[in-house]
Amino acid sequence: MSEKILLEMNHIRKEFPGVLALKDVSLQVQAGEVHALLGENGAGKSTLIKILGGIYSSDAGEIVIDGSVVTINSVQDAQKFGISVIHQELVLVPHMTVAENIYLGREPLKAGRFVDFKKMNDDAKHLLDSFELDIRPNEEISELTIAQQQMVEIIKALSFHAKILVMDEPTSSLSEKDVDFLFENIRKLKKAQVGIIYISHRMSELKQIADKITVIRDGEYIGTRQTHATTNDELITMMVGRQLTNYYTRTFGNPTTKVLEVKHLNAGKLLKDISFHLFSGEILGFAGLVGAGRSEVMKCIFGIDAFESGEILINGEPVVVKNPDDAMKRGIALVPESRKREALFMDQSVTYNITIKALGEFIHGIHVDNARETEITKEYVDMMEIKTPTYKQVVGNLSGGNQQKVVIGRWLATKPKILILDEPTRGVDVGAKAEIYSIMNELVKNGVAIIMISSELPEVINMSDRVVVMSNGKITGCLSREGLTQEKIMHHATQFVTT
Amino acid sequence: MKKLQAKNNPLYNFGRENFGILIGLLLLCVILTIFSPVFLSKNNILNVLRQVATNLYIACAMTMVIILGGIDLSVGSTIALSGVVTGGMIAFDGHSLVVAVIAGLLVGVAVGAFNGFLISKTTIPPFIVTLSTMNIARGASYVYTGGQPIRVMSDSFNFIGSGYVGEIPMPIIYLVIIVIISVLIMSKSRLGRHIYAVGGNPTAARFSGINNSRVLFFAYLFSGLMAAIAGVVLASRMFSGQPTAGQGAEMDAIAAVVLGGTSMSGGVGKIGGTVIGALIIGVLSNGLNLLGINSFWQYIVKGVVILIAVYVDFLKKGKKSN
Ligand SMILES: Nc1ncnc2c1ncn2[C@@H]1O[C@H](COP(=O)(O)OP(=O)(O)OP(=O)(O)O)[C@@H](O)[C@H]1O
Numbered sequence: 001m002s003e004k005i006l007l008e009m010n011h012i013r014k015e016f017p018g019v020l021a022l023k024d025v026s027l028q029v030q031a032g033e034v035h036a037l038l039g040e041n042g043a044g045k046s047t048l049i050k051i052l053g054g055i056y057s058s059d060a061g062e063i064v065i066d067g068s069v070v071t072i073n074s075v076q077d078a079q080k081f082g083i084s085v086i087h088q089e090l091v092l093v094p095h096m097t098v099a100e101n102i103y104l105g106r107e108p109l110k111a112g113r114f115v116d117f118k119k120m121n122d123d124a125k126h127l128l129d130s131f132e133l134d135i136r137p138n139e140e141i142s143e144l145t146i147a148q149q150q151m152v153e154i155i156k157a158l159s160f161h162a163k164i165l166v167m168d169e170p171t172s173s174l175s176e177k178d179v180d181f182l183f184e185n186i187r188k189l190k191k192a193q194v195g196i197i198y199i200s201h202r203m204s205e206l207k208q209i210a211d212k213i214t215v216i217r218d219g220e221y222i223g224t225r226q227t228h229a230t231t232n233d234e235l236i237t238m239m240v241g242r243q244l245t246n247y248y249t250r251t252f253g254n255p256t257t258k259v260l261e262v263k264h265l266n267a268g269k270l271l272k273d274i275s276f277h278l279f280s281g282e283i284l285g286f287a288g289l290v291g292a293g294r295s296e297v298m299k300c301i302f303g304i305d306a307f308e309s310g311e312i313l314i315n316g317e318p319v320v321v322k323n324p325d326d327a328m329k330r331g332i333a334l335v336p337e338s339r340k341r342e343a344l345f346m347d348q349s350v351t352y353n354i355t356i357k358a359l360g361e362f363i364h365g366i367h368v369d370n371a372r373e374t375e376i377t378k379e380y381v382d383m384m385e386i387k388t389p390t391y392k393q394v395v396g397n398l399s400g401g402n403q404q405k406v407v408i409g410r411w412l413a414t415k416p417k418i419l420i421l422d423e424p425t426r427g428v429d430v431g432a433k434a435e436i437y438s439i440m441n442e443l444v445k446n447g448v449a450i451i452m453i454s455s456e457l458p459e460v461i462n463m464s465d466r467v468v469v470m471s472n473g474k475i476t477g478c479l480s481r482e483g484l485t486q487e488k489i490m491h492h493a494t495q496f497v498t499t
Numbered sequence: 500m501k502k503l504q505a506k507n508n509p510l511y512n513f514g515r516e517n518f519g520i521l522i523g524l525l526l527l528c529v530i531l532t533i534f535s536p537v538f539l540s541k542n543n544i545l546n547v548l549r550q551v552a553t554n555l556y557i558a559c560a561m562t563m564v565i566i567l568g569g570i571d572l573s574v575g576s577t578i579a580l581s582g583v584v585t586g587g588m589i590a591f592d593g594h595s596l597v598v599a600v601i602a603g604l605l606v607g608v609a610v611g612a613f614n615g616f617l618i619s620k621t622t623i624p625p626f627i628v629t630l631s632t633m634n635i636a637r638g639a640s641y642v643y644t645g646g647q648p649i650r651v652m653s654d655s656f657n658f659i660g661s662g663y664v665g666e667i668p669m670p671i672i673y674l675v676i677i678v679i680i681s682v683l684i685m686s687k688s689r690l691g692r693h694i695y696a697v698g699g700n701p702t703a704a705r706f707s708g709i710n711n712s713r714v715l716f717f718a719y720l721f722s723g724l725m726a727a728i729a730g731v732v733l734a735s736r737m738f739s740g741q742p743t744a745g746q747g748a749e750m751d752a753i754a755a756v757v758l759g760g761t762s763m764s765g766g767v768g769k770i771g772g773t774v775i776g777a778l779i780i781g782v783l784s785n786g787l788n789l790l791g792i793n794s795f796w797q798y799i800v801k802g803v804v805i806l807i808a809v810y811v812d813f814l815k816k817g818k819k820s821n
Pocket residue numbers: 016017019020021039040041042043044045046047048088387388397398399400401402427429
């Protein structure tokens with residue numbers, strides 16, 4: 001690794017109305033290194049990145065690239081300085097093709113005037129092929145899965161041949177296989193002397209890929225460590241400012257009452273002969289590669305998607321769940337995987353978002369019980385430790401992880417009997433993860449049945465009573481807690497996969 | 500591979516994307532040919548096209564505006580304002596025709612620029628901005644004319660809207676040019692890509708280094724200019740600038756755009772669809788006239804047809820997404 005300092009961000013400060021997002025943060029990145037940025041939800045990581053990427057401008061501080069101070073006022077400026085960013089939120093245009101999205105804002109021209117679609121598609125195809133991705137350049141973004149969209153974002157960012165590449169939680173919706181693929185490419189870029197800033201809440205990833213780790217907390221610089229010279233405990237203490245003792249909280253009971261049973265569910269090409277059952281007071285893990293059909297099963301149960309044949313029984317009785325509202329009345333709650341697309345009202349307040357499913361608790365006829373509304377909000381904001389300046393803050397302005405907590409809080413507010421969590425800890429920091437685990441534990445202790453879809457195997461293994469593994473729309477295994485290993489799960493998860 | 504080729508054939512694409520409304524248009528024509536001997540005559544067809552023309556100038560721009568997730572309600576009033584200014588420049592001030600027409604067009608550009616400026620630089624919704632300019636421009640037309648039409652009895656002025664080149668009426672020539680330019684912008688140019696991007700996901704557009712404001716500004720400017728062209732053409736055809744001209748024109752344009760399959764929520768749509776949409780509206784009113792159905796009923800028929808067309812489109816799209 002060379003010692004050349006590629007990028008310095010010195011004493012950056014940024015204030016939003018009512019929120020001091022960055023007090024004083026500095027960061028130094030060398031050419032050819034992967035520099036991880038670590039911090040709790042709302043610590044200011046994305047804000048720092050957006051300043052570097054020309055989305056926000058800083059209130060104070062300087063940015064130095066290759067030894068000279070630069071001003072970055074727009075995305076174009078950032079691109080000019082060789083900075084390319086994969087943002088935390090997916091930013092693709094749904095109704096445009098993969099190729100159009102990759103070259104958005106820098107479309108190749110012919111005759112200096114017209115977009116050269118042929119070249120654009122050919123180039124995109126070339127790119128996708130070189131990364132061995134099975135995505136066609138003329139496919140519409142809206143037809144891709146979230147994981148595929150994430151891959152398109154990554155490829156788009158790589159295609160800039162940037163000097164400085166920033167990745168804000170690039171792996172949050174990727175499966176292990178895609179993560180490996182991404183890491184391979186990161187290593188290639190390192191060899192090419194690209195400086196990489198990498199943000200992730202998965203500590204195991206940082207160990208694998210990062211050379212250095214800088215920790216920020218509440219908008220302040222805490223310290224920088226060499227990865228090989230630090231420990232998880234030290235990093236966590238730096239992050240949360242105290243020691244975290246229990247990570248996975250789980251008291252296992254002996255659940256025997258079936259609350260949900262699914263029999264021979266078939267839905268087109270997506271799901272084939274899905275059968276499983278769920279006891280009250282247990283956590284049933286759902287593992288599998290992204291696209292295995294796990295979310296699809298849950299959407300069928302929750303009445304969002306239709307299925308062709310099969311039966312769903314709740315408390316032993318066959319039911320037809322007509323729509324999500326009907327599902328809620330039967331005590332089912334589903335926390336979807338894509339918070340932006342499927343869950344949040346970005347322009348509305350924290351209160352609005354949390355209470356939207358529990359309006360019955362404080363609106364009676366035309367009377368709105370404001371005190372009760374605030375009480376409910378407070379209960380779940382406190383329980384989920386949501387970091388927000390006021391309850392009135394619009395959710396779009398919260399950090400990514402805190403948005404996730406709002407979604408979970410909303411569904412807890414409906415007091416469900418069967419709680420389906422689709423990637424509940426995606427993009428959530430370690431402290432909050434521990435918090436979510438302990439909440440899940442509390443819920444099952446009180447008899448709630450939880451289905452947890454997760455691509456994070458350690459969490460599946462440590463939290464679940466039993467684990468259902470899916471692959472290519474089929475259930476390939478139902479494993480009990482004893483003797484559960486990552487290898488075992490992966491073995492089942494890769495059956496029927498033809499790649 | 501075969502699929503790729505098909506995708507690259509614009510005519511095939513045009514047919515496939517607009518299959519439903521093309522059939523509708525065809526059906527309409529067949530029915531009218533059966534019931535009215537005049538319908539298929541050359542004169543009548545040119546007549547329909549001439550009527551469709553002014554709506555389509557505006558509708559082309561409106562397509563861009565709606566793809567951007569916006570709306571331009573001010574076009575009808577702009578038709579009046581640019582018409583009366585052109586007329587007034589000749590009749591009141593004795594300016595030459597060229598100067599008057601340029602002034603008329605500039606009025607439209609000014610209204611468009613004003614809309615574009617407010618919409619791209621503030622967060623006031625396009626509906627509100629253009630609702631205001633709609634009233635302002637209409638009011639200005641009345642004030643400027645004192646409520647009376649401004650008569651311009653000049654053959655050269657009248658040629659703009661009523662003249663012919665060979666057998667082709669002038670408005671149709673403008674129409675062809677405008678449609679070609681619009682199609683080129685939307686399907687071939689970078690600007691077109693950016694219009695779809697800003698309409699489909701403004702954040703993504705901004706994060707990709709697109710200047711959203713500039714794209715928005717352009718669309719409303721273009722809309723103003725198109726309305727002005729329509730205004731001058733209409734004034735010329737009527738030998739006068741009339742402050743009441745273009746009333747409801749914005750709604751006809753929006754109807755054409757929507758019939759053509761453009762989504763009111765932005766991000767999706769094509770000029771080609773809008774052209775067919777406008778033709779349907781044009782042929783329909785022409786047909787109803789030929790059949791002697793009174794104009795009160797025509798409104799009802801028009802409304803019903805729009806609903807049916809959009810509903811069919813909805814059914815089609817619903818199937819696709821499953
Ligand atoms: N546009 C905005 N307006 C107001 N406040 C904002 C805005 N963007 C971010 N914030 C606030 O700034 C703080 C830092 O947010 P940021 O998104 O940088 O956190 P983060 O470290 O990326 O967290 P996460 O891990 O959850 O993604 C948060 O308190 C957030 O609510």
